[in-house]
Amino acid sequence: MSTTGLPEGGQAGDRFVATEHAVALILGETALVAEAYPRILEAIANSLAWQFGAVWETVPGAGNLLHCVEVWCSDERLTEFARESRGTVLPVGTGLPGRVWLSGRPAWIDDVRGDTNFPRAHAAVTAGLHAAFCFPIQSARGITGAIEFLANDSRHPDDELLATMETLGSQIGQFVERSRAELAAHEREARLAGILDSALDCIITIDDRGRVLEFNPAAERTFGYRADDILGLEMAELIVPPALREEHRRGFLHHLESGEARLLDRRIEIVGMRADGTEFPVELTITRIPLPGRPLFTGFLRDITERKQAEQELRASRQRLVEAQDTERRRLERNLHDGAQQRLVSLALALRLARERAVGAPKEARDLLEQAAEELTLALGDLRELARGIHPAILTERGLGPALDAVVARSSFPVELVALPAERLPEPIEAAAYYVICEALANAAKHANASAATVGVVRSDGRVVVEIADDGIGGADATKGSGLRGLADRVEALDGALELESEPTGGTRLRVEIPLG
Amino acid sequence: MDDDRRFREIARALLEAEGFVVVGEADGGEAALAAARELEPDVVLLDVHLPDIDGFVVAEKLAAGGNRAAVVLTSTRDESDFGPALYRNGVRGFVPKNELSAERIATLCR
Numbered sequence: 001m002s003t004t005g006l007p008e009g010g011q012a013g014d015r016f017v018a019t020e021h022a023v024a025l026i027l028g029e030t031a032l033v034a035e036a037y038p039r040i041l042e043a044i045a046n047s048l049a050w051q052f053g054a055v056w057e058t059v060p061g062a063g064n065l066l067h068c069v070e071v072w073c074s075d076e077r078l079t080e081f082a083r084e085s086r087g088t089v090l091p092v093g094t095g096l097p098g099r100v101w102l103s104g105r106p107a108w109i110d111d112v113r114g115d116t117n118f119p120r121a122h123a124a125v126t127a128g129l130h131a132a133f134c135f136p137i138q139s140a141r142g143i144t145g146a147i148e149f150l151a152n153d154s155r156h157p158d159d160e161l162l163a164t165m166e167t168l169g170s171q172i173g174q175f176v177e178r179s180r181a182e183l184a185a186h187e188r189e190a191r192l193a194g195i196l197d198s199a200l201d202c203i204i205t206i207d208d209r210g211r212v213l214e215f216n217p218a219a220e221r222t223f224g225y226r227a228d229d230i231l232g233l234e235m236a237e238l239i240v241p242p243a244l245r246e247e248h249r250r251g252f253l254h255h256l257e258s259g260e261a262r263l264l265d266r267r268i269e270i271v272g273m274r275a276d277g278t279e280f281p282v283e284l285t286i287t288r289i290p291l292p293g294r295p296l297f298t299g300f301l302r303d304i305t306e307r308k309q310a311e312q313e314l315r316a317s318r319q320r321l322v323e324a325q326d327t328e329r330r331r332l333e334r335n336l337h338d339g340a341q342q343r344l345v346s347l348a349l350a351l352r353l354a355r356e357r358a359v360g361a362p363k364e365a366r367d368l369l370e371q372a373a374e375e376l377t378l379a380l381g382d383l384r385e386l387a388r389g390i391h392p393a394i395l396t397e398r399g400l401g402p403a404l405d406a407v408v409a410r411s412s413f414p415v416e417l418v419a420l421p422a423e424r425l426p427e428p429i430e431a432a433a434y435y436v437i438c439e440a441l442a443n444a445a446k447h448a449n450a451s452a453a454t455v456g457v458v459r460s461d462g463r464v465v466v467e468i469a470d471d472g473i474g475g476a477d478a479t480k481g482s483g484l485r486g487l488a489d490r491v492e493a494l495d496g497a498l499e500l501e502s503e504p505t506g507g508t509r510l511r512v513e514i515p516l517g
Numbered sequence: 518m519d520d521d522r523r524f525r526e527i528a529r530a531l532l533e534a535e536g537f538v539v540v541g542e543a544d545g546g547e548a549a550l551a552a553a554r555e556l557e558p559d560v561v562l563l564d565v566h567l568p569d570i571d572g573f574v575v576a577e578k579l580a581a582g583g584n585r586a587a588v589v590l591t592s593t594r595d596e597s598d599f600g601p602a603l604y605r606n607g608v609r610g611f612v613p614k615n616e617l618s619a620e621r622i623a624t625l626c627r
Contacts, residue, residue: 342523342524343523346521348615349614352618
C-alpha cells in the first residue's frame with residue numbers, strides 16, 4: 001500500500017517546479033500572511049496529492065509552545081482531525097511540528113501508527129491518515145513556523161520533495177517576515193498619524209529648504225490653510241508675518257550653516273500670521289529631527305491669544321488694586337488732616353487761651369471751654385466715621401445684618417432691607433457685600449439724587465446674591481468711574497460677577513452674585 | 518493767613534491776648550499777598566496749605582516783592598514732613614499749629 005510521495009502519472013521534476021511556481025505566485029499576489037497560508041496549503045497539497053495540511057506557529061507570549069494557526073482538508077471526513085489539530089498545543093520537541101522546530105530540518109513519517117512522537121496518532125488513524133511530512137518556515141532571524149502535510153496512505157520519504165520543501169520553507173519564511181514587518185510599520189504609521197491628527201497643538205514639519213512637509217489638522221484650523229494646498233510651499237511665506245520673514249530666513253540659514261541652535265528646544269513667543277493676513281501671538285517650540293542626510297525640523301505651535309489677554313487683564317487688575325489702595329490711603333490722610341486734626345489743633349489753642357483767661361476773665365474762659373467741649377465731640381465723631389470707613393468693626397463682630405442696619409440708619413434717604421440671610425456668611429463675602437452696598441447707596445445719594453432704595457441679600461443654590469435698586473436718575477456706567485470698577489474687581493476676585501442695569505430714564509439696579517465655597 | 522476760619526478766630530484771640538496786634542486775615546494765597554502788600558505787617562503767619570497757591574509760593578513771592586515782613590509758616594503737620602525747603606526765601610521759621618503762641622513767634626522773629 002505504500003507509494004512514493006507522488007501522484008500517479010506526470011514527471012516528478014515537473015510537479016516540484018509547478019509547486020514552486022504556484023507558491024511563488026501566491027507570495028507575489030498576497031500581502032497578508034493570513035491570506036497566504038490557506039492558499040499555500042491548498043496549492044502544495046493539490047500539487048503533490050496530500051489530503052491534509054496545517055501551519056504551526058509559536059503561541060504568542062509562550063515561545064516554547066506551538067499551536068495550529070491554519071488547516072486545509074481535501075474533504076469533509078477530515079474535519080474532525082482538523083479540529084483536533086486546531087485544539088492541540090505542542091511543546092517544542094513534541095509531535096511532528098515540534099521535532100521540526102527543534103531540529104530546524106524537515107521530517108518524514110511513513111505511517112503515524114508506528115511513530116512514538118505523534119500525539120494525534122489516534123485521531124489521524126480514525127481519519128484514515130497515515131503518512132506525514134513537515135518542514136520549517138524560516139528566515140534570517142530563525143524559525144517562524146512549520147508546515148505539515150498528511151496523506152491517506154503510507155508513503156516513503158522523498159529526498160527531492162524534502163529539498164523542494166526546504167526551499168519553499170525559506171521563501172515562505174522571508175515572505176512572512178517581510179509581510180509582518182510591513183504590517184507593523186503600517187500600524188505604527190497609523191498610530192502616529194492618529195496622534196498628529198488628534199493633537200491640539202499645531203505640528204508643522206519643514207525640510208532644510210523651509211518647505212512644508214507636514215501640516216496637521218490643528219495647524220489647518222489655526223492658520224486657515226488646507227494641508228493639501230500648501231505642501232511643498234515655503235513655510236515662511238505662509239505663516240510668518242511679512243515684517244519678520246527676512247529675519248526668520250536669515251536665522252534658519254545661519255543655523256544650517258553653523259549648527260548653532262539658539263532657538264531649538266525652547267519655548268519661544270512670537271507672532272504668527274493666518275491665511276487671511278491677520279497676525280496673532282504664538283508659543284512655539286522647534287526641534288530638529290535627527291535623520292541621516294538632510295535635516296528636518298518640526299515646530300509645535302499654540303495660539304496664545306487668549307492667554308495673553310488673560311495675562312494682560314491680570315496685570316491691569318493688579319495695577320487697579322494697587323492704585324485703589326493708594327487712592328484710599330490718600331483719602332484717609334486728607335480726611336484726617338482736614339477733619340479731626342484741624343479741630344484738635346483749634347481745640348489746643350482754645351484750651352491754652354482759656355487757661356490764660358481763667359483768672360482775669362472767667363466768663364470768657366468758660367465760653368471757650370464750652371466751645372472746646374463741642375469741638376471735641378465733633379472731632380470724636382469725625383474719627384469714628386473714619387474708623388468705620390477703614391473697617392466697620394460691627395461687620396466682623398456681629399455680621400452683615402447689624403452692619404447694614406447701621407448703614408441704613410445713617411443714610412440720607414430711606415433704604416429698605418428687603419432680605420437678609422439668616423446665618424453668617426464667610427467673612428470675605430460679607431465684606432464684599434457690605435462695601436458693594438455702601439458704595440451703591442453712596443452713588444445713589446451723590447450722583448443719582450435718589451429718594452429711596454431697596455437692598456436684598458439672599459443665599460440660595462450655593463451662591464450669595466446681593467441686589468440694590470434705587471429710584472434715582474439712571475445712566476450709571478460700570479466701565480466709567482473707578483468706584484464701580486473697584487467693586488467689580490473685588491467681586492471677581494471671589495469668582496463672582498457684577499451686573500449693572502441703569503436706564504437713562506431712571507432707576508439703577510446693581511446685582512452681584514458670589515459663589516459660596 | 519489760613520483757610521480754616523475757626524483757626525483764624527482762635528489764633529487771633531490767642532495772639533491778641535498775648536500782646537500782638539492782628540492787623541488782617543486772609544483765607545487764600547492771593548488774598549494773602551494782597552493783604553501783605555497793603556497792610557505791611559511786621560510778621561506774617563502763613564499756613565502751608567492754602568487752597569489756591571501754597572504757603573511756600575506765597576513766601577517766595579513776598580521775598581521777591583521785597584516785602585519786609587517776617588514770614589512764619591505753620592501747619593497741622595509737623596516740621597519733619599517738610600524738610601529743609603521750609604527755610605528758603607527768608608522764612609524765619611515754622612511752628613506747629615497746636616504749639617502756636619506769641620512767645621514762639623517772637624523767638625523766631627528775633
